[in-house]
Amino acid sequence: MTGRLKGKKALITGAGGALGSSIARTFADEGVECLALVDIAEDSLASVAQELDNRGAELIAARLDITDGDAFDSLVTDVVERFSGVDIMVNNAGGISPNARIHNLSTQDWVDCLSVNLTGTFHGIRAGVRAMRGRGGGSIINTASVAGLTAWPYCAPYSAAKAGIVHLTRVAALEYVKDGVRVNCVCPGAFPSTLTRNLVDGALNVIEARHPGGLGTAADLVGAFTYLASDESRWTTGHALVVDGGYSLP
Numbered sequence: 129m130t131g132r133l134k135g136k137k138a139l140i141t142g143a144g145g146a147l148g149s150s151i152a153r154t155f156a157d158e159g160v161e162c163l164a165l166v167d168i169a170e171d172s173l174a175s176v177a178q179e180l181d182n183r184g185a186e187l188i189a190a191r192l193d194i195t196d197g198d199a200f201d202s203l204v205t206d207v208v209e210r211f212s213g214v215d216i217m218v219n220n221a222g223g224i225s226p227n228a229r230i231h232n233l234s235t236q237d238w239v240d241c242l243s244v245n246l247t248g249t250f251h252g253i254r255a256g257v258r259a260m261r262g263r264g265g266g267s268i269i270n271t272a273s274v275a276g277l278t279a280w281p282y283c284a285p286y287s288a289a290k291a292g293i294v295h296l297t298r299v300a301a302l303e304y305v306k307d308g309v310r311v312n313c314v315c316p317g318a319f320p321s322t323l324t325r326n327l328v329d330g331a332l333n334v335i336e337a338r339h340p341g342g343l344g345t346a347a348d349l350v351g352a353f354t355y356l357a358s359d360e361s362r363w364t365t366g367h368a369l370v371v372d373g374g375y376s377l378p
């Protein structure tokens with residue numbers, strides 16, 4: 129432990145998943161004082177909470193569907209009350225389905241994917257800003273994707289939602305810079321998780337071949353989140369930090 133997040137209070141969505149749980153472990157190791165773990169999947173959430181129990185941080189584990197804006201606000205209000213504030217909000221929950229070309233997508237497919245990835249992130253930014261403004265500010269970190277910077281066939285709604293997150297991050301950063309609220313995003317390349325297991329057969333091999341440095345792991349990404357969460361990045365806002373083993377270079 130190096131204490132880069134000593135004394136800070138953080139909330140992470142998608143904390144039961146591959147990347148979210150790695151971020152949670154690292155934040156705990158970096159000395160975060162309070163940690164709210166949030167996910168729609170109660171089983172994986174409970175197992176991450178159990179693992180992090182007695183690691184020094186005060187913990188909350190809460191089920192939340194990030195597509196429900198009122199529930200998101202209410203949860204963040206409870207967390208702020210319990211922890212006496214929140215300094216770091218990681219809007220990381222997301223999902224890639226459906227995998228199909230545009231002519232095979234229903235309107236509902238489109239709405240559902242945008243709802244989780246883009247609207248869910250909007251809800252998180254809004255709740256985070258409401259909690260941090262007038263309380264000394266904080267750092268909001270959104271999980272976008274290289275799919276939001278380059279075109280991903282068979283993933284139009286996901287790709288569009290992640291591009292939306294990159295731009296939403298920039299707008300939010302400008303709107304709240306004077307309030308001391310920094311808003312950045314991380315654009316990961318591909319790494320194995322439940323999300324990649326849900327890709328159509330063979331798709332991950334094609335994606336892997338496009339990564340000059342090979343596929344990553346969740347552990348390869350956590351440094352970017354720690355940097356953006358810590359005071360080391362205090363003059364960085366509106367940034368899309370690409371961590372992709374060279375995927376987006378050619």
Ligand SMILES: NC(=O)c1ccc[n+]([C@@H]2O[C@H](COP(=O)([O-])OP(=O)(O)OC[C@H]3O[C@@H](n4cnc5c(N)ncnc54)[C@H](O)[C@@H]3O)[C@@H](O)[C@H]2O)c1
Nearest residue numbers: 142144145146147168193194221222273318319321322323
């Ligand atoms: N795995 C990759 O290759 C990759 C690449 C780029 C970006 N990402 C992004 O990384 C983030 C984490 O994904 P991961 O790869 O760890 O996948 P994951 O499936 O392991 O984790 C995603 C988590 O989000 C939760 N979630 C989904 N919908 C939710 C909802 N409506 N409300 C609350 N929680 C919800 C899931 O239960 C799950 O625990 C996502 O935003 C994803 O789009 C992943």
